[in-house]
Each structure stands twice: as structure tokens, then as C-alpha cells.
Amino acid sequence: MPVGIPISGALGSALLVQLNPEGSMFLCIIAFGSASLIYLITNELLTAVHMNPDCDRWFISVQLFVGFWVTMLLKVRTVRCPSCTCGCLTHTHQPALLQQLGG
Amino acid sequence: MSESWKALGEVFGICLLPAVAMAAGSVLVQYYRPGRLLSTALEQFAAGVVLGALGLDLLSMLSTAHGLTIIAVNAGFISGVIFMFLMGRVVPLFIGDPGDILDLHELQPLQVREKLIDASETLDIKISGPIPMGFVASVMINSVIDGTHRSIIAFEELLLTSRVHNCHRLAGRYRVRVGQWCLGNGHCFGGRNVPGMHCPATANPHLLLIWQPLS
Numbered sequence: 001m002p003v004g005i006p007i008s009g010a011l012g013s014a015l016l017v018q019l020n021p022e023g024s025m026f027l028c029i030i031a032f033g034s035a036s037l038i039y040l041i042t043n044e045l046l047t048a049v050h051m052n053p054d055c056d057r058w059f060i061s062v063q064l065f066v067g068f069w070v071t072m073l074l075k076v077r078t079v080r081c082p083s084c085t086c087g088c089l090t091h092t093h094q095p096a097l098l099q100q101l102g103g
Numbered sequence: 104m105s106e107s108w109k110a111l112g113e114v115f116g117i118c119l120l121p122a123v124a125m126a127a128g129s130v131l132v133q134y135y136r137p138g139r140l141l142s143t144a145l146e147q148f149a150a151g152v153v154l155g156a157l158g159l160d161l162l163s164m165l166s167t168a169h170g171l172t173i174i175a176v177n178a179g180f181i182s183g184v185i186f187m188f189l190m191g192r193v194v195p196l197f198i199g200d201p202g203d204i205l206d207l208h209e210l211q212p213l214q215v216r217e218k219l220i221d222a223s224e225t226l227d228i229k230i231s232g233p234i235p236m237g238f239v240a241s242v243m244i245n246s247v248i249d250g251t252h253r254s255i256i257a258f259e260e261l262l263l264t265s266r267v268h269n270c271h272r273l274a275g276r277y278r279v280r281v282g283q284w285c286l287g288n289g290h291c292f293g294g295r296n297v298p299g300m301h302c303p304a305t306a307n308p309h310l311l312l313i314w315q316p317l318s
Binding site: 002003005006008009010013014017021022023024025027028029030031032033034035036037038039040041043045046048049052054055057059060061063064065066067068069070071072075 | 107110111114115116117118119121122123125126129139140143144145146147148149150151152153154155156157158159160161162164165167168171172174175176177178179180181182183184186187188191
């Protein structure tokens with residue numbers, strides 16, 4: 001099973017790179033993936049968490065926000081400013097960032 | 104090497120990280136089983152990470168939709184929802200409800216036995232031929248969770264040279280056996296999912312269910 005991850009990732013990448021990022025097929029696949037992830041969150045992860053009444057603690061509930069925060073930090077730090085050449089990962093340039101995040 | 108091959112190799116390398124992490128986790132869980140609280144906290148954390156990836160990466164891509172592509176986005180989203188719900192319904196028909204099987208791992212041995220015997224009276228499992236579906240389901244879940252090919256090897260060996268220790272009761276049209284599968288050489292399969300399961304007492308206790316249709 002772990003072997004399937006890099007193989008399917010590479011296959012998916014090879015397939016998607018052929019598509020226009022603003023085209024119908026690309027967006028359709030992204031929307032499909034979004035629906036799958038929402039299902040994963042709501043029907044698998046969060047359900048599993050709330051099935052156990054012993055785990056109704058604040059420090060467990062807050063992990064959801066910590067996870068989101070970590071992703072947000074990674075996202076902000078890995079978006080490079082296209083107008084600067086410093087290459088510094090921590091450097092942020094708001095207009096360029098917004099341009100990249102907004103596509 | 105062309106740019107596209109380089110990019111493909113880069114993607115492969117990135118995707119290798121979760122694969123390695125999964126394998127490492129599989130090995131780690133053999134020695135240390137996290138408690139309920141830690142498991143739940145990690146699941147909650149994972150939900151947050153996935154939510155973040157969804158909100159920050161995927162949805163920002165979808166914001167470029169305009170005109171007819173909006174129809175494609177809607178079609179993709181709806182088909183994704185339908186696909187996942189179908190998967191949620193169809194997969195348990197073949198391997199049983201993974202949630203139930205995983206829950207059994209958390210219970211104490213006596214609770215497990217009682218729960219399984221109770222459940223067996225209400226289960227409607229279709230069996231055709233000599234394949235013990237409960238056993239197959241357990242092996243599949245094992246493989247999925249642990250990600251090791253040890254399970255596969257054991258499964259193959261088991262089909263050839265196995266015996267089951269008796270601990271069974273009749274349940275409707277089926278004989279339910281709760282016990283261990285051991286190889287012909289005496290090595291018992293598994294041994295980590297239900298610590299302390301004795302039926303009868305041997306090394307490496309492991310729980311498996313076998314439903315056999317009564318002749």
C-alpha cells in the first residue's frame with residue numbers, strides 16, 4: 001500500500017500536467033478531489049474523534065485548529081514572492097502573495 | 104533528462120515521504136501502541152491539516168472557474184460526493200465494516216469475545232465456498248493498517264498450512280470461531296492487535312473470526 005502512494009502521485013501528476021489549469025477537466029478533477037477530502041474529514045476523521053466520549057477534551061478539540069494553522073504556515077512560507085530575487089522562504093510580499101494564492 | 108521527467112521525479116520524491124512515514128508508522132506501532140487520547144488528538148490534527156490543504160490549495164484553484172467551467176466544477180464535486188458515499192457503502196459489503204473491526208482492537212479480550220459472539224447473531228454475512236470471509240477481512244484490515252507485506256506472506260502460508268484453535272459457538276446458520284490461526288510450524292499469525300487474547304493460551308495471541316456455514 002505505501003508503494004501505491006508515490007506511484008499514483010506520479011501518475012496523477014503526469015496526467016494533470018497535460019491539462020490546462022483553467023480548463024474544465026482540470027477543475028472537474030480538483031472539485032472531485034475536494035469532495036473526497038470533505039468526505040474524509042467529515043465521515044472518517046471527525047466521526048472517529050467524536051465517537052469516543054472520553055476524548056471530549058479541549059486540548060484534543062484544539063488540534064483541529066493546530067492542524068489548519070500548521071498548513072497555513074507552510075502555505076505562506078512556501079509561496080515565494082515572484083517580484084523579489086532573495087529566494088528567502090520567510091520573505092512575504094503581500095500583493096504578490098495574494099496574486100499567487102488567488103491564482 | 105527532460106524537464107518533465109525531472110518534475111515527475113520530484114513529484115515521486117515528494118510522494119515518497121508519506122509512503123515512508125506510513126511504513127515507519129507501521130513498524131513503530133509494533134512496539135508502541137498509542138493510547139486513545141493520543142490517537143484521537145492525532146486524528147483531529149489530521150483533520151485540521153486536510154481541512155487546511157483543502158481550503159488553502161484546492162479551493163483557491165477552483166476560484167478560477169468561470170463560464171462553462173463552473174458546470175465542470177459542479178459535476179466533479181457531485182460525482183466526488185456520490186463516489187465517496189458509494190465507496191462507503193460498497194466496501195463494507197466485501198470486507199465488513201472497518202470501524203467495527205478496528206474497534207475490536209481496542210477492547211479487552213473478554214469484551215472482545217462477548218462482543219463478537221453477540222455480533223455474530225445479528226451479522227448477515229454471505230459466504231460462498233470454503234473461503235472464511237471473516238478471516239480474509241481481518242487480513243485485509245491488517246494489511247491496510249500495518250502496510251507490511253508480512254501479512255500477505257502469512258496469508259499465503261496460512262492458506263496452505265493452517266489450523267485453527269477451537270473456541271467456537273453456533274450462531275444461526277454459521278459456526279463462529281474466535282481464536283487464533285497458527286501456521287503449521289507453530290507460529291501464530293499476527294499477535295499484536297488484541298493483546299492478551301487467549302483462546303487457548305499460546306504465544307502471540309491474535310484474534311480472528313471465521314464464519315463457517317453449517318452443513
